[in-house]
Amino acid sequence: MNLTNGSLFSGAGGFELGAEWNGIETIWNCEIIEERRKLLKLRFPKAKQYEDIIQLREPEYADIICGGFPCQDISIAQQTNGGAKGIKGNRSGLWSEMYRICGLLRPKYILAENSSMLVNRGLEQVLCDLSKIGYDAEWRCLRGFDFGLPDKRERIYIIAYPKQERWTRNNEITRCFREILPKRSPGQIALSMPIKRFQRRENLSGIRMDNEFSKELDKNRIEAMGNAVKPIIASYLYKCIIEHYRSQLV
Numbered sequence: 001m002n003l004t005n006g007s008l009f010s011g012a013g014g015f016e017l018g019a020e021w022n023g024i025e026t027i028w029n030c031e032i033i034e035e036r037r038k039l040l041k042l043r044f045p046k047a048k049q050y051e052d053i054i055q056l057r058e059p060e061y062a063d064i065i066c067g068g069f070p071c072q073d074i075s076i077a078q079q080t081n082g083g084a085k086g087i088k089g090n091r092s093g094l095w096s097e098m099y100r101i102c103g104l105l106r107p108k109y110i111l112a113e114n115s116s117m118l119v120n121r122g123l124e125q126v127l128c129d130l131s132k133i134g135y136d137a138e139w140r141c142l143r144g145f146d147f148g149l150p151d152k153r154e155r156i157y158i159i160a161y162p163k164q165e166r167w168t169r170n171n172e173i174t175r176c177f178r179e180i181l182p183k184r185s186p187g188q189i190a191l192s193m194p195i196k197r198f199q200r201r202e203n204l205s206g207i208r209m210d211n212e213f214s215k216e217l218d219k220n221r222i223e224a225m226g227n228a229v230k231p232i233i234a235s236y237l238y239k240c241i242i243e244h245y246r247s248q249l250v
Contacts, residue, residue, distance in 0.1 A: 003108070003245065006062030008053055008069070008098050012224045013040050015066040015111070016047075018234025022242060028059055035220060053097045061105050064241065068113035068229050069095045074122060075115040087122025095126060103133040109161050109241050113229050116141045116154035126158065135160040138173045147232045155229075157237055161244070176240035 005019040010029040019026055030050040031037050037049055050056050073089025087095055092114075102110050110130065118126070123139070130137050137160035144151030159173045 003063040005064045008067030012228040014229030015234045017231035021235045022238040064109045065107045066111040067098050071115040099129045112158040116156045130160045136163045176243045
């Protein structure tokens, strides 16, 4: 069993790492931000790179297509400044491009991620689109906290597969969710990070520099980490896919 992975909206490569940890090779990725493409090239040198999903026309077939499509118009953070536009917004509306590519390649599995607010701001559209191209879908909201990490922010994860597989096997991904999660979740209690860590001020006067402390260093790192899928969760999702795929071969 040699499943392959194609990654859209790749960011810092959280999905790619989760796939790699389960022996699944990412054969291509697509990321518009140059700095993150450099990171992806360093970490996954064999994967072919694409830049703009809008310009992506004929990527190679992959058994799994993954992507955390933009959440800027969906996230709860968009309550101000006119409110959230949902999946019809300029950024989150890029789901239509992921949908287009999935319809073109017809992979065995589609793996998507977004803010948990998608439930109220576009999940119906995602499910409708997937149904149009012959896919059934199951979803679940997960947190880093569920895996022993100090993060209680919920994200929604959607796994879709051809409808015929459910009709013939009645073997849902949710069964894998139920069976695998207790095995993967550590027993320790995750503690919240103390707020004083974010409020303290560091003395940077002793840092050696040519001119001044880089203003972009922390910004780029924080943005990349904030937008990334947690590899431990991605790994769990790929494990669910593998278990489901094996059940179809029996």
